[in-house]
Structure formats: structure tokens, C-alpha cells
Amino acid sequence: MNKNYMFSLVAVIFLFLIAYVGVEAAGLQWLFGIAIPYVATIIFVVGFISRVMKWAYSPVPFRIPSTCGQQASLPWIRQATIDNPSTNGGVIVRMALEILLFRSLFRNMRFELKEGKFSYIWEKWLWLFALAFHWSFLVVLVRHLRFFTEPVPFFVRYLEFLDSVFRVEVLNEVVQVGLPGVFVSGIVLLAAVIFLFLRRIFITQVKYISLASDYFPLFLIMAIAFSGIMMRYFVKVDIVGVKEFTMGLVTFSPSVPEGIGSVFYVHVFLVSLLLAYFPFSKLMHLGGIFLSPTRNLANNSRAQRHVNPWNYPVHVHTYEEYEDEFREKMIEAGLPVEKES
Amino acid sequence: MADDLAKPEELLENSGYKRPATGWMDTPIDIRPGMYCYASNPKSVEYVGLPNPRAWNPIDEDWKLPENWQEILHKGMKERLERFRSFRIFMDICVRCGACADKCHFFIGTGDPKNMPVLRAELIRSVYRNDFTTFGKIFKGVAGARPLTLDVLKEWWYYFFQCTECRRCSVFCPYGIDTAEITIIGRELLNLLGLNIDWIATPVANCYRTGNHLGIQPHAFKDMMDFFIEDIEEITGVNVEPSFNRKGADILFITPSGDVFADPGTYSCMGYMMLFKYLKDKYGFDITWSTYASEGGNFGFFTSHETMKRLNSKMYAEAKRLGVKWILGGECGHMWRVINQYMDTMNGPTDFLEEPVSPITGTKFENARSTKMVHIAEFVADLIKHDKLELDPARNDNKIVTFHDSCNPARGMGMLDEPRYVIQNVCNNFYEMPPNTIRENTFCCGSGAGLNAGEDMELRMCGGMPRANAVKYVHEKNGVNMLACVCAIDRAVFPALMDYWVPDVDVTGMSELVANALIMPGEKERDTDLRGEPLPGKEEEDE
Incomplete structure (x- = not known):
């Protein structure tokens, strides 16, 4: 047992139950469905912006890109224009690859030492599942815009269509069995988050570095995905009521319609927690990656001077001081001097 | 050891x-012996006011x-x-x-x-x-x-x-x-x-006072170079006497003092001297060394940003005092990260210098137009590309060479192909180490950033293990017997690392290989390379 993940697991189960019991037994729909989501959204927006502002206020005194390829030098030497960009265009492509495709993580390889032999082994699983996780999360988020817009924008409907390609339907005069279109994104999200959790448990060195704050968001997202999948496929909630409720939230005229299942409030509560937790956690890598000075700067500080706003004068040992100390020896050795004595 | x-x-x-x-x-x-460096000497800390x-x-x-x-x-x-x-x-x-x-x-x-x-x-x-x-x-x-x-x-x-x-x-x-x-x-x-550790603190104090990490005073610096002049004359018959602190020279040359001080860096230093003499005789190349700015490396970088700036300031100050047009820099690792990513920001702008142009080929070094400092590998690659050097790579034929990308030029600059181009033009036998261990993936020597002391040898041998293993791989597969690099710390630490892990591999610098192959005007028939080892085909005459 590891106290870090046990703590996080217990915390998430506890929060899950609080919301469930709060709605089911105490009828606190307004608290978990309205008050907490509003507060969480405010915390998220204000927290996110202030964190980014904090980063932005710290200057970038030096131009320190990690160069991952050939520099721009002589015209006949082929530059790695993306991995070692010297122009803003190159930086934009580098950043886009980094943010959209996790370029650096794709470089990953696993080191192994067996019987004195060093090997660097193909290892793209983390890259693959990280990519699956983030992209499916994005798709899920965009799909959810259905609940906050009227009419539903075309791209949301189009994405839903693409996302639900797998349908299980038996429709004839005798039986009518059908699941709603299965959203691939939801399943992928849950699978990827479980993978990310399992690698924290099974790769010993990753387990060793993992903190409670690494497990907590994983469990939280698992619980969110789980409650969402429950609602869609198993314990059906009143979808018309849900839409009425969410539209009430975004139009600032919230109300609690009758008959939406408790799972829905649990789902909303957990999402609210994730939002509120976000700005204080490592999840801020979402914003941080854009500002990372080893990636978002061109390696051109020899061609164009980079200015450090706090560059201050320092004590130096001047040539005059140097010559004063060594003048006689310099003259004796036949080295030129500024002053003969 | x-x-x-x-x-x-x-x-x-x-x-x-x-x-x-x-x-x-x-x-x-x-805190285990063998894994740490001794504490800083208070005198050194005091000297620079830390x-x-x-x-x-x-x-x-x-x-x-x-x-x-x-x-x-x-x-x-x-x-x-x-x-x-x-x-x-x-x-x-x-x-x-x-x-x-x-x-x-x-x-x-x-x-x-x-x-x-x-x-x-x-x-x-x-x-x-x-x-x-x-x-x-x-x-x-x-x-x-x-x-x-x-x-x-x-x-x-x-x-x-x-x-x-x-x-x-x-x-x-x-x-x-x-x-x-x-x-x-x-x-x-x-x-x-x-x-701090003393292996950093004392070089910093030395550099502040004497202009170089090793504390070599101006007259001694010249003395040491005089030895090289004698050695070179013995091997090639050419007197390569350089100039020091000379006002009005076109270009100022700065390289790590390690190259002046200890083998095998010294052979690279001899290489620079021979190259400059060659260019002077052939093309009227005009370059000076400095005893005040006699250090390319910067152990201040391993101390604090401020200390780095204080030590680095000498490069531009000396260039200004001597009235040169631009600066040429020797082979060094962290020196080039400092020059590429810090120097102009800290101690620029350099309005007193000119945008660097090779006086021999006319090539404008566009990538250095603001710092006005060019790397010797860039400079020499350009010379070779324009066919300005007369070379006999066969003189290096007994060397089967691989190239170690030093961390800082690789990941803090991206100078990967220039030294390769040079080495492959002066050596006939060149093999790369496995791709996961070179270029941007290169493994550190294990002794950089001021950790190249004697008392932390176990740490160094552990840290250098992956690099040594890759060398061992090409040693066994291709018979590599020479590890080339463009870094003075590499040259200082690799002999011990190779001795420990891959005993039959020697260490060299790019400029040493260039000088071995360089046919100097008026040279006598050479029998040995710069190390005094017989050239290929001359082994028997030696006996």
C-alpha cells in the first residue's frame, strides 16, 4: 500500500459519496448543482489567469532554448529548422508539434542494462496514451458544449457524429434494442487514464516519484468519466431536464428541474472540483507549456541580441588592475603593456 | 586515479x-566519499567577494x-x-x-x-x-x-x-x-x-585575477606557448610564433586555458597555433591571443549568473581594448553555451566590433552578427568548404575516430555538423557512435559543470558510464581508437574515463586532427604527429 495513492483514492471516493448523499438524502441539489459549480468556475478562471500572469510577470532574462538539432550557421549546412529554430516561424511549428503532438515525449526511449549490455529500447506507450488521453478529453469537452448552447453549433454535432461511429442497434418490429451511439472518446479517456494510473503503480521508479497530487487528478478524472459513462449508458438521467438545467447555468438563471438522477449532480460536483483544483496543481502544465523558455524561443541569440530587463552592472577585474599587478613580469616577458611603469 | x-x-x-x-x-x-567534491577554499570565495x-x-x-x-x-x-x-x-x-x-x-x-x-x-x-x-x-x-x-x-x-x-x-x-x-x-x-565546491571556487578566483581558471600569470602563459613553438618546430620545421595582447590585430582568439595546460588539450592548442600560422603565411591572416582574456571557459556559470557575467566581461573588454574586428573562439563546451545564450545579453551590445567576416573566404557569419564571436569549427568548416586548406588526411590514417558531441554545443547551441565536416575532411577513418548517444541525444562525459575534480572519481566514472559504453561499442565494432571532441573539459576528463572503461581509446580535439593533416608552407617531411607518435608508414623508420 502506498499512502500517496490511498490518500487520493479515499479522498475521491469520499467526495463522490458526499455529493451522492448530499443530493439523495439531503436534497442539496442547489448546492452541488448550482452554488459549487459557480464558485468553482470563478476559482478556475481567476486562478488560471492569475497563475499565468504570475509567470508572465517574471521576465525571460536569457534566451535558453534546448537545441535538439543542427543550428543555423553556414549556408551549406542543413539546419534543423524545427528542432533548432532560428526564426519565429520555426518556433511556431516547434510549439505546435509540442502542444498538439507531444513531440518531445515522442523521443522517449527506455534504457536497459542487461549483462553489461546497454540498450535504448523503443518506448512510445506513454506518448501514445498521453496523446489519447488529452485528445479524447478535448473531444469530450467539446461534445459537452451541446449542453451549454442552443442551437447546438454544427461542429459539436459533427464531432458527435464522428465520435459515435460504433452503434449497437437491433431495430425491427419485434425487438427494439439499442444503445445510444457509443462515444469512443469517453471510452478512450477512461482507458487512457487507467493506463496512466497503472504505470504509476507498476513502473517502480515512476511509483517512487509519484506524489498524492499525481494520483488525485487521475482518480478524479476516472470518477468523472465513470459517472458520465454511467449516466449515458446505464443509470439513465432525464436528458431534457439536464439540458434545461445546464442552460439555466449558462444564462445565469439557474433552477433545479425535477427528476434528474443523483449521478448527474455527482458528475457536476466532481467536474467542479477538477476546475477549482486546476489552477493550484500540476494541471497548469496546460498553460505552462506555452511559456516554457526552452521551447518557445528561437536559438538566434548570437544573431540578434536578447535583452535582459534586469541586467545590472557588476564588479569586474579590469585590464588596468590586471596590468598593474603583473606589469613587471609582462615587460620582462616581452608582452606589450599600456603603461611602461 | x-x-x-x-x-x-x-x-x-x-x-x-x-x-x-x-x-x-x-x-x-x-554524503559518500568519491561522490562529492571538496568544499570551497575560503580565500577563493573571499577574493571574488562571495x-x-x-x-x-x-x-x-x-x-x-x-x-x-x-x-x-x-x-x-x-x-x-x-x-x-x-x-x-x-x-x-x-x-x-x-x-x-x-x-x-x-x-x-x-x-x-x-x-x-x-x-x-x-x-x-x-x-x-x-x-x-x-x-x-x-x-x-x-x-x-x-x-x-x-x-x-x-x-x-x-x-x-x-x-x-x-x-x-x-x-x-x-x-x-x-x-x-x-x-x-x-x-x-x-x-x-x-x-560551493573548491573545484569551481578556486578556478573562479583564478580567472578573475589572472584571466584564466588555472591561474597562469601572463609571463607563464607566454612561456607555456613557447614550449609549444619549440615542439611544433621540431615536428614540422616551422616556427609558428603567435602574438599576444597586440593592438590593431583583426581578430582576437580566446580558448579555454585547459588547452594550454594539460595533455591532450595541448595538442589542440598546438593545432590552433599551426592553423593560424598557415593562414598568416598563405593569406595574411591577422590574429592575436590575449593573456588578460586567456580563458574561454567560465566556471562562474557554475556559481551564479552574476559570477558568470563578471568573468565573461573580459572577452568584450579585451576585444574593445585591442581594437579587433571580431572574436574567434576555440573548442570548449560550456564556453559556447555562455557565448551563444548569455554573453551578448549580459555584456553586449558590441557596437565597437564588426560583423564577423572570414578574411580568407569572405563568408559572412550571419549567425554571429550580434555577438561577433565565431566558433573555430564554423570557421574551419568554411575554410575547408572553400578549399583554402591544403590537407593530407592520410597522416591521420592510424587514427580510427569517433566524435563525442559535448553537451553544451549540442543542446545549448546545436553545433553538430560543423565539427563532423571538419573531422571527416582531415581523417579517413570516421565512425559514429549509436544514434541514441550522439547529437542532441549525446551523453555527458560525466564530469562537466565543475565536477572534474579528483576526489569525486567514483561519481565521474558512474556518470561517464553511458558515454564510455557507446565508445566501447564502436571500439569493438569498428576498431575506434580515438575519441574526438570539441571541449576542453572533455579532453581533461576523458583520458581517465577511457582508461577506466575502454582502455585502448585515446582522446583528441578537432584542431589537433586538423593540424596533423595540414600541409604547412615550408614544412619539412613530418615523421610524427603532434604527439610525437610515428605517422602511418613511418613506424619502421622510427626503429
Whole structure:
């Protein structure tokens, strides 16, 4: 047992139950469905912006890109224009690859030492599942815009269509069995988050570095995905009521319609927690990656001077001081001097 | 080499990841001989006016810290969070995915989990969370926060001086978190309390006073070069006498003093001298050396940003005093990271210099138009491309060469193909090491960033293990017997590393190989290379 993940697991189960019991037994729909989501959204927006502002206020005194390829030098030497960009265009492509495709993580390889032999082994699983996780999360988020817009924008409907390609339907005069279109994104999200959790448990060195704050968001997202999948496929909630409720939230005229299942409030509560937790956690890598000075700067500080706003004068040992100390020896050795004595 | 150093097989055996029984925050620090460098000499610290000069010993209980050391560090961290966006972001956004872990040569070599880049950073991040974040203040240990105790401080010291700032981890980090940056700032904080190592502190003081890390005074510097002149004359029959501190020269040449001081760097130094003489005779090339700016390297970079700036200032100051047009720089690793990413920002702008143009080929070095400093590999590659050097690569035929990309030119600059182009034009036998160990993936020598002392030999042999292993691979497969590099620290430390792991491989610099192949005007028939070893085909005559 590891106290870090046990703590996080217990915390998430506890929060899950609080919301469930709060709605089911105490009828606190307004608290978990309205008050907490509003507060969480405010915390998220204000927290996110202030964190980014904090980063932005710290200057970038030096131009320190990690160069991952050939520099721009002589015209006949082929530059790695993306991995070692010297122009803003190159930086934009580098950043886009980094943010959209996790370029650096794709470089990953696993080191192994067996019987004195060093090997660097193909290892793209983390890259693959990280990519699956983030992209499916994005798709899920965009799909959810259905609940906050009227009419539903075309791209949301189009994405839903693409996302639900797998349908299980038996429709004839005798039986009518059908699941709603299965959203691939939801399943992928849950699978990827479980993978990310399992690698924290099974790769010993990753387990060793993992903190409670690494497990907590994983469990939280698992619980969110789980409650969402429950609602869609198993314990059906009143979808018309849900839409009425969410539209009430975004139009600032919230109300609690009758008959939406408790799972829905649990789902909303957990999402609210994730939002509120976000700005204080490592999840801020979402914003941080854009500002990372080893990636978002061109390696051109020899061609164009980079200015450090706090560059201050320092004590130096001047040539005059140097010559004063060594003048006689310099003259004796036949080295030129500024002053003969 | 230290007598009590473990055998290579033992080190190899020992290198795998060892998971301690306790969590990393609860595993006490064990400062082990062979793995750390001696504490800074108070005289050196005092000479450059850095805080808390006193004699102290890392293995003593009492480190003789100022009374309010926690306050000093807290303030120091706050100041640096406000000054460096890198520091603030790297403290905030790590997700501990572990992709960096087995990229670090020290982790591979020692198996110590605190040598995983992520944990090295967590050492300081845990204190950051405790002191500067809301969650850390509320949830303490659960949020991964811990107060800065004396043991934590000792851990900082031990592990920030077990990092060579090579940036290999930053290549693999999905957010570009750069442990070098964290180590640089970590060491800067330690220096606020006078916690440097002497292998850094004394070269810094030397460099400040005499112009170079080794403390070579001007007359001695000239003396040492005079020896090279004699050696070269003996081998080639040509007198290559250079000029020093000469006003009105076109170009100022600066290289690490290690090249002047110890083998095999000295052969590269002889290489520079021969190249300049060749260019002078053939094309009227006009270059001067300086005894004041007689250091390309910058151990200030391993101390603090301010110390780096103080030492680096001599390059431009001397260029200005001598009235040269631009600066040519020799082979050195971290020197070139400083020049590429810091120098112009710190000590520019350089309106007193001209945009560098090769007086021989007319090539404009566009990529250096603001710093006005060109790397010797760029300069020579351009000469060879324009067919300006008469070369006989067959003279290097008994050398089967591979090239080690030094960390800083690779990952803090991207100078990968220039030295390869030069080497492949002066050597006929060239083999690359496996692709996961060269170019941006290159493995550190294990002794950079000021860790090239004698007392931390076990650390060095562990850290250099992955590099040595790749050399061993091409040694066995292709018969490689010469490891070429463009870094003075490499040249100083690789002989010991090779001796330990791959005994039949020697170490050389690019410029040494160039000079061996260079046919100088008026030279006699050479029988030996610069080391006095017989040239290919001349072995028998030697007997």
C-alpha cells in the first residue's frame, strides 16, 4: 500500500459519496448543482489567469532554448529548422508539434542494462496514451458544449457524429434494442487514464516519484468519466431536464428541474472540483507549456541580441588592475603593456 | 586515479536502479566519499567577494552557516522566482511522468533515485511548494511540500553537485523542463551561503585575477606557448610564433586555458597555433591571443549568473581594448553555451566590433552578427568548404575516430555538423557512435559543470558510464581508437574515463586532427604527429 495513492483514492471516493448523499438524502441539489459549480468556475478562471500572469510577470532574462538539432550557421549546412529554430516561424511549428503532438515525449526511449549490455529500447506507450488521453478529453469537452448552447453549433454535432461511429442497434418490429451511439472518446479517456494510473503503480521508479497530487487528478478524472459513462449508458438521467438545467447555468438563471438522477449532480460536483483544483496543481502544465523558455524561443541569440530587463552592472577585474599587478613580469616577458611603469 | 576506486565490473554491477525502502523525503542524506567534491577554499570565495567565506567540510555535522540561513534562502528563492520565468514555470508544471528518469547519465550510472532529473528538481520544488504555494501551505506533506531543514539543504548541495547541467533530460521533457536551469539556480542559492565546491571556487578566483581558471600569470602563459613553438618546430620545421595582447590585430582568439595546460588539450592548442600560422603565411591572416582574456571557459556559470557575467566581461573588454574586428573562439563546451545564450545579453551590445567576416573566404557569419564571436569549427568548416586548406588526411590514417558531441554545443547551441565536416575532411577513418548517444541525444562525459575534480572519481566514472559504453561499442565494432571532441573539459576528463572503461581509446580535439593533416608552407617531411607518435608508414623508420 502506498499512502500517496490511498490518500487520493479515499479522498475521491469520499467526495463522490458526499455529493451522492448530499443530493439523495439531503436534497442539496442547489448546492452541488448550482452554488459549487459557480464558485468553482470563478476559482478556475481567476486562478488560471492569475497563475499565468504570475509567470508572465517574471521576465525571460536569457534566451535558453534546448537545441535538439543542427543550428543555423553556414549556408551549406542543413539546419534543423524545427528542432533548432532560428526564426519565429520555426518556433511556431516547434510549439505546435509540442502542444498538439507531444513531440518531445515522442523521443522517449527506455534504457536497459542487461549483462553489461546497454540498450535504448523503443518506448512510445506513454506518448501514445498521453496523446489519447488529452485528445479524447478535448473531444469530450467539446461534445459537452451541446449542453451549454442552443442551437447546438454544427461542429459539436459533427464531432458527435464522428465520435459515435460504433452503434449497437437491433431495430425491427419485434425487438427494439439499442444503445445510444457509443462515444469512443469517453471510452478512450477512461482507458487512457487507467493506463496512466497503472504505470504509476507498476513502473517502480515512476511509483517512487509519484506524489498524492499525481494520483488525485487521475482518480478524479476516472470518477468523472465513470459517472458520465454511467449516466449515458446505464443509470439513465432525464436528458431534457439536464439540458434545461445546464442552460439555466449558462444564462445565469439557474433552477433545479425535477427528476434528474443523483449521478448527474455527482458528475457536476466532481467536474467542479477538477476546475477549482486546476489552477493550484500540476494541471497548469496546460498553460505552462506555452511559456516554457526552452521551447518557445528561437536559438538566434548570437544573431540578434536578447535583452535582459534586469541586467545590472557588476564588479569586474579590469585590464588596468590586471596590468598593474603583473606589469613587471609582462615587460620582462616581452608582452606589450599600456603603461611602461 | 584514486586507489580505493571500485573496479569497473563492480560499478557496472552496482549501477541498476535501487529502490530505497523509504520514500525519498524520508531517506536520509548520506554524503559518500568519491561522490562529492571538496568544499570551497575560503580565500577563493573571499577574493571574488562571495558570501560566507570560511573553511568547512561537507562531512562535518556543522557547515558553519550564517545564523539566518533559512531566511537568506527564502529571500533568494523569492528573488529568483521573480527574475526567471524558467524557474517559476519549472517549479509549477512538472507532472512527474518520469520520462526524464533514465535519460540522466548519473541516474543510469549510480541508480540513486535522487539522480533522476525529476527528483533532483523535486528537492527544491518541495521547498518551493512549502514556502510559495497555497496548497503546499495548507496540505504540507500531502501536497509534496516540506520545510527547508539542514538535511534538505545538505541534499541540495550533494545532488546539485551531482548534475553536470548537460540538458539531456530537457530534450525528452514534454514541457522542456531543464534540470540544468534548476541546478544553476540551485547552486546560485547555495552560493548565497558559501556552499560551493573548491573545484569551481578556486578556478573562479583564478580567472578573475589572472584571466584564466588555472591561474597562469601572463609571463607563464607566454612561456607555456613557447614550449609549444619549440615542439611544433621540431615536428614540422616551422616556427609558428603567435602574438599576444597586440593592438590593431583583426581578430582576437580566446580558448579555454585547459588547452594550454594539460595533455591532450595541448595538442589542440598546438593545432590552433599551426592553423593560424598557415593562414598568416598563405593569406595574411591577422590574429592575436590575449593573456588578460586567456580563458574561454567560465566556471562562474557554475556559481551564479552574476559570477558568470563578471568573468565573461573580459572577452568584450579585451576585444574593445585591442581594437579587433571580431572574436574567434576555440573548442570548449560550456564556453559556447555562455557565448551563444548569455554573453551578448549580459555584456553586449558590441557596437565597437564588426560583423564577423572570414578574411580568407569572405563568408559572412550571419549567425554571429550580434555577438561577433565565431566558433573555430564554423570557421574551419568554411575554410575547408572553400578549399583554402591544403590537407593530407592520410597522416591521420592510424587514427580510427569517433566524435563525442559535448553537451553544451549540442543542446545549448546545436553545433553538430560543423565539427563532423571538419573531422571527416582531415581523417579517413570516421565512425559514429549509436544514434541514441550522439547529437542532441549525446551523453555527458560525466564530469562537466565543475565536477572534474579528483576526489569525486567514483561519481565521474558512474556518470561517464553511458558515454564510455557507446565508445566501447564502436571500439569493438569498428576498431575506434580515438575519441574526438570539441571541449576542453572533455579532453581533461576523458583520458581517465577511457582508461577506466575502454582502455585502448585515446582522446583528441578537432584542431589537433586538423593540424596533423595540414600541409604547412615550408614544412619539412613530418615523421610524427603532434604527439610525437610515428605517422602511418613511418613506424619502421622510427626503429
